[in-house]
Amino acid sequence: MKHAIWVFFLALLTSCAQLGNKDFALPQKVTFNQHVASIIHHNCTPCHRKDGGAPFQMLSYHDVVKRAKMIKAVTADRYMPPWPADPDYRSFVGERYLTEREIAILDKWIEDGSEEGDDEPPTPPVFPTGSMFGKPDLVVSFRDSVRIDGNNLDHFMVMKVPFEIPQDTFIRLIEFVPGNRELVHHMNGHLLNYDFDKKADVFEGSHVVRDVDGSTLETYYALSVANDDGSFPTLTPSVSNYLPGVLPAIYPKGIGAYSVSQKAAFLIKNMHYGPAPKEAYDQSYFNVFYADAPPQRPLKEWMLGTLGISEVQPALVVPPDTIMTVETNFKVPQDVSLLTINPHMHLIGRSFKAWATTPDGEEIALISIPKWDFRWQYFYTFHQMLKIPKGSVIHAEGIYDNTLENPNNPYDPPKMVIEPVNRDMKTTDEMFQFIITYLPYQTGDENISLEPDSSLFKY
Numbered sequence: 001m002k003h004a005i006w007v008f009f010l011a012l013l014t015s016c017a018q019l020g021n022k023d024f025a026l027p028q029k030v031t032f033n034q035h036v037a038s039i040i041h042h043n044c045t046p047c048h049r050k051d052g053g054a055p056f057q058m059l060s061y062h063d064v065v066k067r068a069k070m071i072k073a074v075t076a077d078r079y080m081p082p083w084p085a086d087p088d089y090r091s092f093v094g095e096r097y098l099t100e101r102e103i104a105i106l107d108k109w110i111e112d113g114s115e116e117g118d119d120e121p122p123t124p125p126v127f128p129t130g131s132m133f134g135k136p137d138l139v140v141s142f143r144d145s146v147r148i149d150g151n152n153l154d155h156f157m158v159m160k161v162p163f164e165i166p167q168d169t170f171i172r173l174i175e176f177v178p179g180n181r182e183l184v185h186h187m188n189g190h191l192l193n194y195d196f197d198k199k200a201d202v203f204e205g206s207h208v209v210r211d212v213d214g215s216t217l218e219t220y221y222a223l224s225v226a227n228d229d230g231s232f233p234t235l236t237p238s239v240s241n242y243l244p245g246v247l248p249a250i251y252p253k254g255i256g257a258y259s260v261s262q263k264a265a266f267l268i269k270n271m272h273y274g275p276a277p278k279e280a281y282d283q284s285y286f287n288v289f290y291a292d293a294p295p296q297r298p299l300k301e302w303m304l305g306t307l308g309i310s311e312v313q314p315a316l317v318v319p320p321d322t323i324m325t326v327e328t329n330f331k332v333p334q335d336v337s338l339l340t341i342n343p344h345m346h347l348i349g350r351s352f353k354a355w356a357t358t359p360d361g362e363e364i365a366l367i368s369i370p371k372w373d374f375r376w377q378y379f380y381t382f383h384q385m386l387k388i389p390k391g392s393v394i395h396a397e398g399i400y401d402n403t404l405e406n407p408n409n410p411y412d413p414p415k416m417v418i419e420p421v422n423r424d425m426k427t428t429d430e431m432f433q434f435i436i437t438y439l440p441y442q443t444g445d446e447n448i449s450l451e452p453d454s455s456l457f458k459y
């Protein structure tokens, strides 16, 4: 069973070797059992299943045939499976996209009458219920369920999820489990560690600030994040990130483990709930798995752009009916190895591209997102650690579209959209951020694979 699932994930990772090659032959007659089921099972079912986060299941012939036309439409324009990064520019762990041939097979299946076929139906993939990694050492849940207003709008929130444990220890892995799988869309979580004497009550203050994205001092005060003397606890960034269908970050042993204090909290800076037609609630939780040793190489993070270490130029002020390009540049102060990157923009973002230029003038491709989709903000992990030499400049470039051509424009007619600097970030404000998880470079890093370690899967 474990083996079967592992093979299934490997298939997901490697499913698309021949994109762009239109020189392929199609079967004479396409049937579900013989050709279509395996494409659906590998590329769609991880999300389109019970508790998978997508709105309907796609396992059996009957699930799929009744939506055949819609499936054709969403695969032809590459809306599904959602993978905004251009795989020809840079390929990442866990990427999911269809080859031209797979899209053509789905298309021909409909042309051929969408038949089930006489072959044995393939066995649908099996997914775990509960944790992917066995029994957690600790479960940390939201204290109260969070109300999501039923007004058909996206909601972004900032939250604190405090906890106390018997002693300081180390965390190997954190798995976020959404309570309301239909509405939880993405979550980016950080870890706060308190010195025992500096915070009498980690549970005080509100636990949720609504309709903001990204914390500023205002949200920190509302959530009572600070120590009792007003100083701030230690923040370990990006310890847990969630999107439907995505595995948590699992780095090689010794990398990416975290120290955790007796008094601690998860700080969720970006909690995105999708639109709800009527009032709904969510009580999500974290499964925490301890490590037996301290992290040998603790992860580090740079945040470029808005609220970060490099300026956005020109200032992110996008007048109505305007398309505008901004950039940010950061000079790498030492040899580093990159592990994971996360571009972040809001609704009027149109495209995102980042690369590094070494002191020798060599260009290292990082990521290209030709069609930005704020719903799919992945943390993209490189297949191997990627060395960026000292003195290289990391460039990130974003295009914003504040016209009505942009279907995600929240205003009709378009309004001035800005990046607020000294107040909380509303979803309708804009951001331009590029978050980079890295380590100081060590010889041989470029040979270290970042594919998830299969021995951790416990089912």
Ligand code: HEC
Binding pocket: 040, 043, 044, 045, 046, 047, 048, 053, 054, 055, 067, 070, 071, 074, 075, 080, 081, 082, 096, 098, 244, 245, 246, 375
């Ligand atoms: C990573 C998770 C994920 C994968 C993989 C995925 N979907 Fe989806 N799908 C979703 C979610 C979530 C939605 C709900 C709409 C949204 O959030 O964009 C959705 C919506 C849809 C819709 C409805 C679109 C609409 O306009 O209402 C169709 C059809 C669909 N998916 C087909 C597919 C097919 C076919 C595949 C595989 C080739 C696939 N999906 C793979 C998550 C996924």
